[in-house]
Amino acid sequence: MGFSYLNNMPLAQARKAYLARLIESGFASRTETVPVPESCGRFTARAVYAAISAPHYAASAMDGIAVRAHDTFGATETTPVTLKAGQYVVVDTGDPIPEGCDAVIMVEELVRTEDGVTIHAAAAPWQHIRQIGEDVCAGEMILPGAMEITPAAIGAMLAGGVLEVEVIAAPRVAIIPTGDEIVPPCADPKPGDILEFNSSIFSAMLRRWGAEPVTYPIVKDDFDAIRAMVERAADACDIVLVNAGSSAGREDYTASVIASLGEVVYHGIAIKPGKPTILGRVGAKPVLGIPGYPVSGIIVIDNLLRPVLDHWFRQGPDGTHLVTATLTRPVVSGLKYEEFVRVRMGYVGDRLMASPLARGSGVVTSFMKADGILTVPQGLEGYPAGETVTVRLLSEEHRLRNTLVVIGSHDPLLDELADMLHSDAPELYMSSAHVGSMGGIMAVRRGEAHAAGIHLLDTETGVYNLSFLKKYFPNGGVKLLRCVGRQQGLMLPKGNPMGIRCFADIARPGLRYVNRQKGSGTRILMDYLCQTDGVDPAAVYGYEREELTHTSVAVQIAGGSADAGLGIYSAASLYDLDFLPICIEEYDLLVPDSAWDTPMVQKLVELLKSDKFRDRIEAMGGYTLDRPGTLIELD
């Protein structure tokens, strides 16, 4: 049952040594000749020289007349000179300069008279003439080798009479999905089916880098079948990626397949995620075993395949845009690995904030939401919250400066607001992190958010939010924006099979409850209800089972892995669950004064007051609207 990895190579070392091994095995790029107009974005295989000069003849640079300069000498405002027919030739821009002429006078400077054209200034020799080769001279180097071809370079080559160019060929990269449970993407998978979408992610990454992905049919976990497919791919392509089967489970054949066909250079890299990686070769062709989890795969391809492609294209490493940012939450990392943490980023005032996203290797959305990658070096235990860290930026900086950062309690309406915001104002974006109401209050206190969704019940007064603001913002400095009233209650399987009648029923033996994380308003409500209704949390099976959003609680119940959970009506109705109403709570948006005048917050206020917000919210159900977007008196 499993065997330990051959090694735990530090990333930098593995990258360097693997590439060296490939090169000594004869790994090198191919070239091809393409028509210049289709060469944009390609890299020149060798220096490109002009075949002809541009312009290839002395040309007029203006509309006007071509003359002999010395015929015009002496002409001034007071002593004009008149040129007779034969002393000038009418030319348009681009016309060849007639034999004997050595200057052009602009049409604007001419006065037509009956016996010719009169000028009031002498022409300097060679004025307004585009000399041969002004742009490119025949034989001149237009582009060195291994340079990217830009639109302007295409123009320069065609101007220089170069119609075809030898470029570095796009490497064909085979992607072989393996696994007994792997099925093509579909909308109705069976339990145990694993959707094969990695090849689509990898293909899109490869195309962006100028490679040509070739996805092979899914192969079952069978040594001979995988071996045959790898052999076939290594024959037809320049690089081979075998997806999954790279760890040490019962059915991981990739390493032995590569060993049987060529060489396993490294198995196991000291990175997280991505450790179960295989760097191998078949002859001179790189063959890599990529971990099955999408996030691991993306990181391995970015960090270990990309350098191989850079070598192929004869390019230096890409300029990674590094920025320093403030970490909003602590990051704990293992000493054994170099860890790559996806972070969501945003400017609050002039501070660039980085919030770690879900770390699970299966969470591909974390990469979609990531604005940057924080690397925790091997041998470091991580970083505390508030630490200034260096982050590799994935999003454009101007986008981050225009991103509304919302941190706090989750509600699906935030996603709708994000959609409305960007659609209404294309230059604005919204990024939200779900850390519960208290998390939101703390984020605003630390100046890390433009807004926070909160719904905190004061169990003494029964009033929402206000007392918490008094406590955590004794000196004010914040505004409270009225958002919505939400119907809270127990979400139950369709038809309420266990016949739940009241909150206290969640303690029934055999009932599987699913809870929310500490610090969330719903968790506070849960604990408050346990008190008031005399329910002992210890008696609730699943009390310690925590989910981060209303939706994910609803999903557990809809999926049959739980029988009850506290949450909002809109989430329950989304999954057609039964719902036992318990109370209406106030879900408001907390905004620091410092962020009030930003275009993002002003647009947010405008949207909350809009009819289209009302329409969307009413369509979702379970909300009450009372002048959303207006300020609540903090007295």
Add this chain to the structure above:
Amino acid sequence: MGFSYLNNMPLAQARKAYLARLIESGFASRTETVPVPESCGRFTARAVYAAISAPHYAASAMDGIAVRAHDTFGATETTPVTLKAGQYVVVDTGDPIPEGCDAVIMVEELVRTEDGVTIHAAAAPWQHIRQIGEDVCAGEMILPGAMEITPAAIGAMLAGGVLEVEVIAAPRVAIIPTGDEIVPPCADPKPGDILEFNSSIFSAMLRRWGAEPVTYPIVKDDFDAIRAMVERAADACDIVLVNAGSSAGREDYTASVIASLGEVVYHGIAIKPGKPTILGRVGAKPVLGIPGYPVSGIIVIDNLLRPVLDHWFRQGPDGTHLVTATLTRPVVSGLKYEEFVRVRMGYVGDRLMASPLARGSGVVTSFMKADGILTVPQGLEGYPAGETVTVRLLSEEHRLRNTLVVIGSHDPLLDELADMLHSDAPELYMSSAHVGSMGGIMAVRRGEAHAAGIHLLDTETGVYNLSFLKKYFPNGGVKLLRCVGRQQGLMLPKGNPMGIRCFADIARPGLRYVNRQKGSGTRILMDYLCQTDGVDPAAVYGYEREELTHTSVAVQIAGGSADAGLGIYSAASLYDLDFLPICIEEYDLLVPDSAWDTPMVQKLVELLKSDKFRDRIEAMGGYTLDRPGTLIELD
């Protein structure tokens, strides 16, 4: 003969008002549905919601065994617990959690015994289980509308059971080349032929922005023919570009054609280059008249068409990367226009330098070489040398930091070195500007260059370069790198038809001489020879006709527009010209001490000493090599 433009609209105003006019005319984008795997880089037409949860079942996150957590309670190092058959199920990563189990124990933590598996730690409920919807919950918004689809977003959509996505369609942009002299690109054009490569430049730009260019056949300067083609294009495409025919020459029909089919919104924008631009529409479709010079066209498309495309794709303006740089040479600009100056950039030490490139609208290579665009606002006369200016960066900053900046005297061998440098060290680049030897010395003095090619003859001593260094660097601080000896002489048409025998013959009546610019070493040599050989410059026809490089002097002679010029043998032989040798000069490279230790300069020295440099130089001919790359004693 010509008419004044309808207007001279400031750029920002024209951009805004034109777009507003298009929108009120009904201009809007189309959408289309594409398979998700092919959607990378496209923009979502509306918000995308997950159809299923991912994972869609509770799955094991590890290889190991699935258990009931409470069966494991009490297990410790000292009091191990043994699970009997039936109390556990072996699971691999991704396997569904069996009914009744609520935790997974990793294979690494198990000890197999004859009567089952022994564990030394209790399992926390729900440990190592990927809950349903950990990544995506069914019904959750995956992407808002008008968002770019990334590789990870493709994975998120497929994980969420979304197989097709509605995206904003690529606008079809018609490009109609017009003009009687326009011919398709070729290697043997006749005098007067103008190669039509603008459509290839524009197409490449448009594809980069996600549009679909459609190039139409070349149309002659004929009102009816152009009108028919524009009508056809406006019918088949979303946007129409008519190239050239937008100025006020004798045969410019574009404006009247657009007026006859729809509306000319603006004719004449206050930008340079690019003034003769037409912003019009036919129905709701934008129809633009683009100036014929490639540089003007690129700037007009970038500044006036791009915003139209941004509106189509519902995107905010692109984040232009602005940097501050030091201007190496003055920029003079007209008050009437907003001027766009292409600049070459490089870091010398920590100073980012910007050198204006050739300003001619026909010089497409200036765009190819440009690292940035300097905008001189309307109403400003320009900037002095040394001014700190804001530049829009076109190249990546890390590339500029790795660019060897060579400013000074021109020699074709510099291009060969640029090619060798980047091929040898893909992370390094070289950028050279030709401003003559004295210009190079001044650039090094001002700290604007890593190296300067110089060949300055001390007319007293007959010694090259050294006395100039003593004069301009009295306190030292520079090194002189031995490069090559160059054969200087008179370049003459093949067969020497005018029978030139000696230098003094250039003053012969009827002979057309072509000179080099002041400050160039060759010009200094020229003037020195005039003295020594008693030639009166005033008697030399073409003495004031200046070219910037040896190659361009050779081209004028090869092209028949000049009969003689002073230059180096390699340039003459490139064009198979006759050559009357005059002297061998020392062409050396001046390097400031401050730049000596940079990887760029160190690589340069290495290359100068290499055999491949020797081979390339010998192939060019006309050079003598004496320990290139070694240092010359400065006394």
